[in-house]
Amino acid sequence: MxxxxxxxxxxxxxAAMAQATPPATPTxxxxxxxxxxxxxxxxxxxxxxxxxxxxxxxTLLTHxxxxxxxxxxxxxxxxxxxxxxxxxxxAAVTAALNAAK
Numbered sequence: 001m002x003x004x005x006x007x008x009x010x011x012x013x014x015a016a017m018a019q020a021t022p023p024a025t026p027t028x029x030x031x032x033x034x035x036x037x038x039x040x041x042x043x044x045x046x047x048x049x050x051x052x053x054x055x056x057x058x059t060l061l062t063h064x065x066x067x068x069x070x071x072x073x074x075x076x077x078x079x080x081x082x083x084x085x086x087x088x089x090x091a092a093v094t095a096a097l098n099a100a101k
Contacts, residue, residue, distance in 0.1 A: 034097045036090045040077070041070040048100040056093045057085075 034042070034049050043049035044061065053061055057074075060066070069077055074093060078085040 033101075035094050036075045037073045039071050039073055043097070044070075049097060052093060052096040052100055056096055057089070 034046060040053070040060070044053055050061075063069075069080075074085055074090055078090065
């Protein structure tokens with residue numbers, strides 16, 4: 001099978017090879033707005049988002065289990081926070097993220 005493929009490539013005229021179209025470069029997806037449904041790791045990947053999180057929820061980023069929940073959003077983490085992430089805190093973080101744009 002390899003021999004057949006190799007022979008086919010050798011026999012292919014150079015003009016045919018030159019006409020081959022290179023694959024299209026994918027267009028990056030637009031960045032969504034940061035908010036309570038954005039994964040925490042995506043929020044802190046943005047310098048403005050990280051600054052908001054450090055101000056509004058400073059202990060979250062230094063929590064010993066941060067690596068286990070950083071892929072979750074604040075809204076997903078809320079039920080497991082023991083009341084530390086309230087609806088008011090989510091609203092404050094959302095407002096601060098919107099103001100930081």
